[in-house]
Amino acid sequence: MRIPLLAGNWKMYKTVTEAVEFVRGLKEALAGVQGVEVAVCPPFTALYAVARELEGSNIVLGAQNMHRAEEGAYTGEISPVMLKEIGCRYVILGHSERRQYFGESDEDVNAKVKAALKHGLVPIVCVGERLEEREAGHTERVVGAQVRRSLAGLSGTELAGLVVAYEPVWAIGTGRTASPEDAQQVNAFIRCLLAEMGGQEAARQVRIQYGGSVKPENAAELLGQPDIDGALVGGASLKVDSFGAIVRAALRE
Numbered sequence: 001m002r003i004p005l006l007a008g009n010w011k012m013y014k015t016v017t018e019a020v021e022f023v024r025g026l027k028e029a030l031a032g033v034q035g036v037e038v039a040v041c042p043p044f045t046a047l048y049a050v051a052r053e054l055e056g057s058n059i060v061l062g063a064q065n066m067h068r069a070e071e072g073a074y075t076g077e078i079s080p081v082m083l084k085e086i087g088c089r090y091v092i093l094g095h096s097e098r099r100q101y102f103g104e105s106d107e108d109v110n111a112k113v114k115a116a117l118k119h120g121l122v123p124i125v126c127v128g129e130r131l132e133e134r135e136a137g138h139t140e141r142v143v144g145a146q147v148r149r150s151l152a153g154l155s156g157t158e159l160a161g162l163v164v165a166y167e168p169v170w171a172i173g174t175g176r177t178a179s180p181e182d183a184q185q186v187n188a189f190i191r192c193l194l195a196e197m198g199g200q201e202a203a204r205q206v207r208i209q210y211g212g213s214v215k216p217e218n219a220a221e222l223l224g225q226p227d228i229d230g231a232l233v234g235g236a237s238l239k240v241d242s243f244g245a246i247v248r249a250a251l252r253e
């Protein structure tokens with residue numbers, strides 16, 4: 001059984017004060033919740049304070065990005081060692097906003113994935129097609145290439161332990177969600193590909209999330225699909241009520 005992972009990607013939202021206040025509310029809202037894993041991924045500045053606030057709770061911590069090197073002269077960057085020490089379990093890698101605005105390639109993502117695994121962080125590796133690619137019928141070709149390149153050179157055991165997030169770019173922050181059937185189809189395709197890359201057992205274990213305008217109203221149907229093992233939530237993860245409702249939708253499924 002794959003335990004669904006509901007992760008909130010806060011992007012560049014919330015000061016330290018706002019983050020701590022939010023997490024206090026979320027802890028209360030999710031007290032006693034079991035059977036799903038819940039993670040929050042605040043901006044770097046709030047990680048330390050949020051980590052302290054989460055101690056002893058059923059919510060875990062993730063970061064939104066990292067550098068591939070352990071340390072070095074890379075002004076403005078954060079290393080996997082730093083994230084691990086602060087208490088992160090997850091790190092989002094290759095988010096489409098990183099690819100689009102910061103020029104991250106699949107090769108960059110691959111190097112970061114390997115560095116994350118080396119330091120005991122679980123990567124949440126994001127893939128997804130743009131609107132024109134979907135409309136041209138190239139979704140599987142684009143997503144397939146991203147998966148193959150971003151996860152190249154990993155063993156079956158390594159693949160089994162990570163998380164892939166299918167996030168169609170046209171559904172991010174637009175209010176436009178992939179239909180549950182479309183999302184299921186791509187997630188199942190990714191799982192097949194991972195079976196080719198790392199074997200059936202790895203494919204059976206790896207968790208594949210869906211992301212892109214997930215909200216309380218559509219969460220249950222998306223999370224009810226057999227190959228959707230949780231959600232990577234942007235906007236709706238910034239409010240306790242909406243994120244809590246999405247977590248509860250996963251519990252029902």
Ligand SMILES: O=C(CO)COP(=O)(O)O
Nearest residue numbers: 009172173212213234235
């Ligand atoms: O990019 C996302 C999560 O990583 C999705 O963002 P929205 O949920 O705001 O569409």
